Amino acid sequence: MPLDELVARLGRWSAGRGPLYLLLAARFRQLIDEGLLAPGVLLPPDRRLAGALAVGRTTVVAAYDTLRQEGRLVRRQGSGTRVASAALPAEPRVRETSNPLFLHLLEATPDDVILMSCAAPVDPPPELAEAYRTVTFPAGDLGYHPAGLPPLREMIAQRYGARGVPTGPEQVLVTTGAQQALSLLTRLLVAPGDGVLLEAPTYPGALDLFREAAAVPHPVAVGPDGVDVAEAVAVMERHRTALAYVIPRFHNPTGSTLPPLAGRRLVEAANGLGVPLVDDEVPADLAFGAGAPSPPLSSYGDVIGVGSLSKVVWGGLRIGWVRGPAPLIARLARLKAIHDLGTDVPAQWVATRLLADFTPIAAARTRTLRAGHDHLRAELARSLPSWSCPPAEGGQTLWVRLPYGDGVAFAQVALRHGVAVLPGATMDALGGSTRCLRLHFLLPPDVLSEAVARLASAWAEYAPQARSDGPRPVAPATLNAIVV
Incomplete structure (x- = not known):
């Protein structure tokens, strides 16, 4: 399975309490038991997965070993780590979405996580009721x-x-x-x-x-x-x-x-x-x-x-x-x-x-969006000046480019700081946009400010490692590798 697709399927694995290796093992266990990781699937090497998840290698090794002891994984030198053949019946399973956009809606979200991943109005207008x-x-x-x-x-x-x-x-x-x-x-x-x-x-x-x-x-x-x-x-x-x-x-x-x-x-x-x-x-x-x-x-x-x-x-x-x-x-x-x-x-x-x-309803919505757009850009400029964030003429999202590093890995760190973002690679079938993030501006101003503060804290943790490691190479993408 391509690394980017696996990381997307893991989703908000670290948004919980307890050691990271147990949280990672729990998410792998769920994917295996639900058939989203089929028997025989080859998992990434320890170091490669650790880099994509922005955790230490020992976290991945401990998670893999936990699942090996449960009989869900098989680890052999020279053959890598695979999902055990006895973990699930062999009948084919229906393919389901691994898109972070949808997983953030399908899975229970901890109350302390700010969702910057799904761009949709938070409150309906009074005209609807x-x-x-x-x-x-x-x-x-x-x-x-x-x-x-x-x-x-x-x-x-x-x-x-x-x-x-x-x-x-x-x-x-x-x-x-x-x-x-x-x-x-x-x-x-x-x-x-x-x-x-x-x-x-x-x-x-x-x-x-x-x-x-x-x-x-x-x-x-x-x-x-x-x-x-x-x-x-x-x-x-x-x-x-x-x-x-x-x-x-x-x-x-x-x-x-x-x-x-x-x-x-x-x-x-x-x-x-x-x-x-x-x-x-x-x-x-x-x-x-x-x-x-x-x-x-x-x-x-x-x-x-x-x-x-x-x-x-x-x-x-x-x-x-x-x-x-x-x-x-x-x-x-x-x-x-x-x-x-x-x-x-x-x-x-x-x-x-x-x-x-419809005209007054649309006008009220766009006024709110424009205010959110301006507020989010101002907060990003103040707290994260190294990020590139051009203005938009409409819509609901900003397209942010990181100065270095990888959006998928940074999204994992951001989640551990309480904010869910959508990495650019999950939306790019060319295999590009690896340094990009999509951020929406539909939340109230105080929540947007708090989200940026958490992103800045996550960047402070992630940036030193990303700068020293350099950009993570990305293989030419296929649709299955990137549609997540």
Whole structure:
């Protein structure tokens, strides 16, 4: 198993009480017993794993020996350390996410750990509760709407029309969040072995989906002005990928925005080559400036748009959508019907009400985000001046570059200081971004200040060792190695 993937699966192993070697052994024990480390899997050498976890070699040796005595590991000189064949039945297991973004949500979080890893609004706006209090339901409605509630589909279509993209309700599918929208598109358009163009770095939830589909990644680097369009066009010409997935506005995680001319060129190239282009519009409403928003990619040609209310309203309001050609939407609706027969209807009625007067809700959210952005950057500049932290024009995250060291290893130290961060390598299928971290600014100012203080304490512990060791070499990444 690649080292970066194993470290991601270990997750918040050190966030507990007791000796580090017992905490590490306990997490390995859980992974083995749940089938996430299969029998026969070769584990990293002691020194290599210790470096990635930013602990002493004796911690790893003691953890391995504890599990060897339990019969869960086999350690032989010359053969390395492997998961014992008798630890689990030999039947195949379903692959599950090892993405730190999702593991931080799935696993219980100690009360004293500040989560800087999942970028989502902490508190919903008051309009959400008010909409639920006043929502009513029409008589004679069975409540099954696989393609979405008709009034909501109409409302979403009108929003696209107002942005210069004529859209009918038959071109809109309502989904249970944008994650389901991406999942349905991947299931429909990507077969095992198909190529997928994606950005590096990118949204880690999409990487998990492409891994599940056994896709072949074709990553293209993202810079200050978004994805390298010339390289993206070359990749599509060379591989004729089954799908191209981009986040052109307020990119997650870098915060960059693709200039309009570059966006037009990307759309025209994808249309000319017959490559379905997916525009992840989820962060698009989170602009800090007061000017006119940049046009969506769908204003330039045939583009599949994916959006949601999770970033402006609340992650718990699981309302997303796909906007695309009517035949595609009809196929997606049939696929969605297999899985859930339609998204929660009360939530769709609430979303319809919120979208009817959405501008003040979005404005309030972006004001809060801008304040958090400025506060976090000021705190980082004061406490961690050696870190590079360019400003963002919108979105929810800062893309931080460490002066040296490795983001995965530092994240382990940061966790022991009570703050969970997302290492850049977990979002980069090129194998880059190893010195980067994604930090969100959605928490209250006092909590952001405390998070930075903990990060500074962690850096003070980690930096001397990282400076003396130099950068950890990273092998060319495969999708399985980096999609975590």
